[in-house]
Amino acid sequence: MTSAEPLSATRARILDTATELFYRRGVHAVGVNEITARAHASKLSLYRYFPSKDELVTAMLTEHSDRIHAWLERETAGAPAGRARVLSVFDLLIGWFAEPDYRGCAVVNTVTDTRADPRTAEIARRHLSRYRGLLERRLREAGPPEAGADPAALARQLLLLIEGASVVTSIDGTATAGADARAAAERLLPESPATEHR
Numbered sequence: 001m002t003s004a005e006p007l008s009a010t011r012a013r014i015l016d017t018a019t020e021l022f023y024r025r026g027v028h029a030v031g032v033n034e035i036t037a038r039a040h041a042s043k044l045s046l047y048r049y050f051p052s053k054d055e056l057v058t059a060m061l062t063e064h065s066d067r068i069h070a071w072l073e074r075e076t077a078g079a080p081a082g083r084a085r086v087l088s089v090f091d092l093l094i095g096w097f098a099e100p101d102y103r104g105c106a107v108v109n110t111v112t113d114t115r116a117d118p119r120t121a122e123i124a125r126r127h128l129s130r131y132r133g134l135l136e137r138r139l140r141e142a143g144p145p146e147a148g149a150d151p152a153a154l155a156r157q158l159l160l161l162i163e164g165a166s167v168v169t170s171i172d173g174t175a176t177a178g179a180d181a182r183a184a185a186e187r188l189l190p191e192s193p194a195t196e197h198r
Contacts, residue, residue: 011049014039019060023106026113027057057110058119064106065127072134082142083189086158089135090185093162094178097169104170108163131159142190149190158185 017039021030032053036043050056072089079088096102103109111117111124135155165181 010039010041010045014041014046014049015056015060015063018056019064019106022057022060022110023103024101027110028113032056054117054119057114058123061107061110061120061123061127065123065130068127069130069134072131076134076138083186085141086135086138086189087182087185089138089158090162090178090182093165094175094182097165097178098175102169105163105166108166109170128159128163131162132156135159154188157188161185161188 014035018030018035021035021038032043032046035056036046039046046056050059072092075092076085076088079085107124107127111120114120132152132155135158136151139151139154161181161184165177168177169175
């Protein structure tokens with residue numbers, strides 16, 4: 001075991017604790033004293049890895065976004081190319097939205113909580129751009145678009161359904177918005193996609 005291993009474990013513990021607390025209560029409602037107490041770490045350790053609370057928030061959002069997008073890519077890659085692969089994104093999110101502790105998108109929540117702090121807003125823009133990129137790739141994997149169809153524009157429309165469903169779910173506390181978004185996505189997708197293949 002190298003001396004760096006316990007240090008990176010401490011960093012991960014601080015980050016995991018901050019992620020959980022920020023998600024449940026919001027960035028401004030949680031202080032570094034509570035984070036360090038819950039993580040069983042000293043303030044010195046926290047500030048060694050994250051020179052300020054803002055740096056901790058930035059790291060939390062960046063790593064959260066990376067995890068979400070890696071999960072979406074991995075879990076939808078095996079669906080048959082075409083409508084099924086596009087809709088598999090919605091199927092995955094429906095399951096997530098139905099979890100009892102789901103409180104909306106952590107990235108969007110934090111942008112709101114920090115009043116669109118420039119660094120937070122930049123992470124959020126990148127997060128949404130990656131969503132659009134995934135959806136556009138899944139659309140293009142279906143084959144050549146129909147005449148006049150624009151995969152980039154359709155991907156943006158699908159993203160609006162996803163984010164809208166996320167917000168409604170977090171407010172209503174019910175899991176039906178995800179299914180409604182999927183049904184709307186089915187209506188937006190071309191009726192006769194290219195031959196599906198793996």
